Amino acid sequence: MNKENLQSVDWTGLIEPVIPPRKMRWLDALVLVTGFIALDWVSYFHPLLGLNITPWDPAPALGLVFLLRFGWKSALWIALAIFLGDALIRDLPFTMSAALAVLLATGYGAIGEALRRRLKSEEIFVSRRGLFEWVLIVVVGTLVNSAAFIFALTALDLIPISEWTAAFARHWIGDTVGILVTMPVLWLVSGERGRAVLRLLVVRGETIALFLATAAALWIAFSVGAESEFKYFYVLFLPIVWAAARQGFSGAVLIAAVIQIGIIVAVSRLGFSAISVLEVQMLTVVLAILGFFVGVVVDEQRRVSSELRHTLRLAAAGEMAGALAHELSQPLTALSAYATACDKLLQQGDTGDRFRDAVRSIVSESERAGEVVRRLRDFFRTGTTQLESVVLEDLLTSSVASFSGRAEKAGIRLTLAPVADCVLLADRLQLEVVIRNLLSNAFDAVSHPSAAKRRVHLSAVMEGPGRVCIQVEDSGPGLSPATAVHLFEPFASTKSSGLGLGLVISRAIVDAHGGSLWAEIGDHGVFKLVLPVEGKLAHGDK
Amino acid sequence: MATSDCTVFIVDDDVSVRDALALLLGVHGYRTAIFADAESFRRAYSSDCGKACLLVDIRMPGMDGLTLQKWLLESGSDLPVIVMTGHGDIGSAREAFRAQAIDFLEKPLNQERLLAAIEEAVARHSAFQAERDRNVVFTELARSLTPREKEVMDLVVSGRHNWEIAESLGISSRTVEVHKARVMQKLRVDSIAQLIRLSLGVSSEGET
Numbered sequence: 001m002n003k004e005n006l007q008s009v010d011w012t013g014l015i016e017p018v019i020p021p022r023k024m025r026w027l028d029a030l031v032l033v034t035g036f037i038a039l040d041w042v043s044y045f046h047p048l049l050g051l052n053i054t055p056w057d058p059a060p061a062l063g064l065v066f067l068l069r070f071g072w073k074s075a076l077w078i079a080l081a082i083f084l085g086d087a088l089i090r091d092l093p094f095t096m097s098a099a100l101a102v103l104l105a106t107g108y109g110a111i112g113e114a115l116r117r118r119l120k121s122e123e124i125f126v127s128r129r130g131l132f133e134w135v136l137i138v139v140v141g142t143l144v145n146s147a148a149f150i151f152a153l154t155a156l157d158l159i160p161i162s163e164w165t166a167a168f169a170r171h172w173i174g175d176t177v178g179i180l181v182t183m184p185v186l187w188l189v190s191g192e193r194g195r196a197v198l199r200l201l202v203v204r205g206e207t208i209a210l211f212l213a214t215a216a217a218l219w220i221a222f223s224v225g226a227e228s229e230f231k232y233f234y235v236l237f238l239p240i241v242w243a244a245a246r247q248g249f250s251g252a253v254l255i256a257a258v259i260q261i262g263i264i265v266a267v268s269r270l271g272f273s274a275i276s277v278l279e280v281q282m283l284t285v286v287l288a289i290l291g292f293f294v295g296v297v298v299d300e301q302r303r304v305s306s307e308l309r310h311t312l313r314l315a316a317a318g319e320m321a322g323a324l325a326h327e328l329s330q331p332l333t334a335l336s337a338y339a340t341a342c343d344k345l346l347q348q349g350d351t352g353d354r355f356r357d358a359v360r361s362i363v364s365e366s367e368r369a370g371e372v373v374r375r376l377r378d379f380f381r382t383g384t385t386q387l388e389s390v391v392l393e394d395l396l397t398s399s400v401a402s403f404s405g406r407a408e409k410a411g412i413r414l415t416l417a418p419v420a421d422c423v424l425l426a427d428r429l430q431l432e433v434v435i436r437n438l439l440s441n442a443f444d445a446v447s448h449p450s451a452a453k454r455r456v457h458l459s460a461v462m463e464g465p466g467r468v469c470i471q472v473e474d475s476g477p478g479l480s481p482a483t484a485v486h487l488f489e490p491f492a493s494t495k496s497s498g499l500g501l502g503l504v505i506s507r508a509i510v511d512a513h514g515g516s517l518w519a520e521i522g523d524h525g526v527f528k529l530v531l532p533v534e535g536k537l538a539h540g541d542k
Numbered sequence: 543m544a545t546s547d548c549t550v551f552i553v554d555d556d557v558s559v560r561d562a563l564a565l566l567l568g569v570h571g572y573r574t575a576i577f578a579d580a581e582s583f584r585r586a587y588s589s590d591c592g593k594a595c596l597l598v599d600i601r602m603p604g605m606d607g608l609t610l611q612k613w614l615l616e617s618g619s620d621l622p623v624i625v626m627t628g629h630g631d632i633g634s635a636r637e638a639f640r641a642q643a644i645d646f647l648e649k650p651l652n653q654e655r656l657l658a659a660i661e662e663a664v665a666r667h668s669a670f671q672a673e674r675d676r677n678v679v680f681t682e683l684a685r686s687l688t689p690r691e692k693e694v695m696d697l698v699v700s701g702r703h704n705w706e707i708a709e710s711l712g713i714s715s716r717t718v719e720v721h722k723a724r725v726m727q728k729l730r731v732d733s734i735a736q737l738i739r740l741s742l743g744v745s746s747e748g749e750t
Contacts, residue, residue: 325628329628329648329649329650330556330558330628330649332649332650333559333562333563333626333649334559334563336651336653337559337562337566337653338562338565338566341565341566341568341569344566344569345569350569361558361561365558368558398603401604405604405605405606405609
């Protein structure tokens with residue numbers, strides 16, 4: 001399992017449209033009912049008055065996942081599961097428990113429907129907005145649901161009036177915490193892509209380290225800090241923030257689940273009181289939500305940067321394609337001319353030297369075209385470079401020569417200082433793109449009407465051993481600190497044409513060559529390009 | 543079908559393109575002359591090169607193709623120009639056509655369009671030259687006119703009626719008729735329309 005693979009999955013993995021609901025099969029219903037009862041059973045501790053009022057209730061989370069995936073019909077199965085749970089675990093009178101089950105399931109069904117409608121165009125757990133609305137709907141929904149449930153219990157005389165507030169608080173917090181902490185992990189497990197993401201995550205070395213760190217944090221919080229009332233609970237924030245920052249939302253979800261399980265095990269083994277458990281659960285939900293938000297932000301940032309990289313790659317490819325198209329059109333022109341000539345020669349019955357030479361030329365021109373195509377393909381594949389020995393002087397001379405016509409036309413004095421004799425190991429075509437881009441910018445700068453003199457000066461001097469500094473100076477207005485800051489950001493162009501990607505691509509190319517490119521702030525334009533030098537030009541090499 | 547007395551000047555900095563185009567046009571019966579840059583073409587070119595046309599690439603080191611085209615136009619050459627480019631953009635196409643290019647071809651070239659353009663260019667050049675030859679002959683013949691005949695001709699060409707000419711020169715309409723007939727005979731034209739056309743060709747050439 002490689003890292004690349006995970007990188008490409010971990011944020012897209014969660015993008016699963018909530019709507020439309022899938023058709024529920026019998027197996028799904030069975031999983032829902034048994035899962036619901038199992039979670040109910042596991043979390044049935046510190047019950048209030050033998051009722052299903054516990055400080056931790058993850059079963060509704062499973063119910064909500066099914067409601068989101070399969071629609072409102074799941075509410076019927078949830079009602080059945082609650083009823084069976086009451087019968088198996090709590091042993092309540094049948095009619096009463098049936099009525100309560102319907103009441104609760106209706107509430108969960110309403111929460112599920114609200115989530116589905118609110119988040120129908122949005123993808124749940126993918127954006128900050130989606131996450132925020134999810135939290136809000138769950139908190140408010142369970143509040144209403146718990147109020148109705150406890151009111152019914154009070155009306156049925158199962159709870160004395162005096163216990164009303166305590167019962168309500170415990171049920172509400174138990175449900176909220178259960179849903180908020182557990183629903184994301186169940187959501188991931190219930191979806192194919194989510195499962196794939198978790199599978200990839202679990203086998204990573206870093207995740208193992210995270211598990212160990214979580215275990216250590218749990219030990220510190222509940223063993224060392226046992227006597228001091230959760231004094232060290234904050235230690236648990238470390239692993240979840242680590243997971244969220246490194247692995248995004250899915251990492252946070254995984255660690256939140258582990259922490260939740262650890263806390264439940266700890267509080268039951270340490271025999272915490274119901275009130276203490278409630279307090280710990282409040283802390284857990286804060287911890288989980290913090291982790292989820294950090295994770296979602298990390299995912300969003302990663303997604304944006306990946307989209308930008310893709311855009312940049314395309315733009316760079318476009319720029320390269322322009323340069324390569326010219327190189328490609330030459331051999332193609334020659335090829336078709338040779339081929340047409342051959343056709344004509346054949347018609348004339350001339351298969352002598354002229355014909356043979358033309359055929360040979362066709363072969364060599366095809367190879368030349370193939371070379372250009374190979375270069376383009378390499379660029380698309382890796383974004384990197386075709387390295388060859390490039391004599392710096394030749395590179396700069398030819399770049400200046402290609403601008404001399406434009407300089408003459410615009411009345412710009414374009415000069416090239418004597419170039420330090422050195423050879424670069426570089427992609428000639430890419431460096432030409434960079435230098436042409438810098439010269440083009442300099443020309444634009446001095447073409448500004450306010451520019452009194454119109455001068456562009458190109459020079460290259462050795463800068464210490466093994467590095468050469470190529471400098472493009474222009475007599476234009478220069479850069480203010482404010483412009484310089486945004487200069488290398490995409491789409492920051494001050495020109496009306498083009499996307500302003502020229503400098504971004506130039507810098508990307510220079511970076512790929514192990515060099516650096518920057519603009520100096522001053523009263524005239526100065527761009528510096530430092531590149532590593534491969535060697536000196538051997539004498540008589542030219 | 544082209545005849546071998548037409549020369550196509552090919553100016554392109556790419557050696558294979560030059561070579562291939564020379565071969566192609568060669569097998570189609572054109573004489574070709576190839577140049578690696580605009581400067582060497584400019585040094586070699588003289589206006590009495592017979593029937594010819596220029597096939598030039600825009601992007602070349604040193605002087606580019608459009609500049610060369612403008613230089614030809616400014617120096618009064620009537621050599622038809624076909625412009626080729628690997629980077630076809632509207633700006634350079636417009637520039638080329640404003641400088642009276644025959645065609646603007648994008649590389650990779652379409653051979654049929656290239657050959658058609660060359661044929662058109664050569665045809666245009668020979669038309670130019672025929673026109674020029676006619677003008678030369680006409681100017682030569684016009685020298686044999688007497689001053690009075692020249693006056694009559696100028697007035698005829700400017701569209702005056704016989705009686706108007708008679709009035710302005712103070713002669714009879716009958717005499718105008720006689721002068722007109724002698725002018726047409728000396729200049730070897732059959733109609734007034736032909737006379738007007740030829741004399742306009744000469745005067746417009748004199749203006750440029």
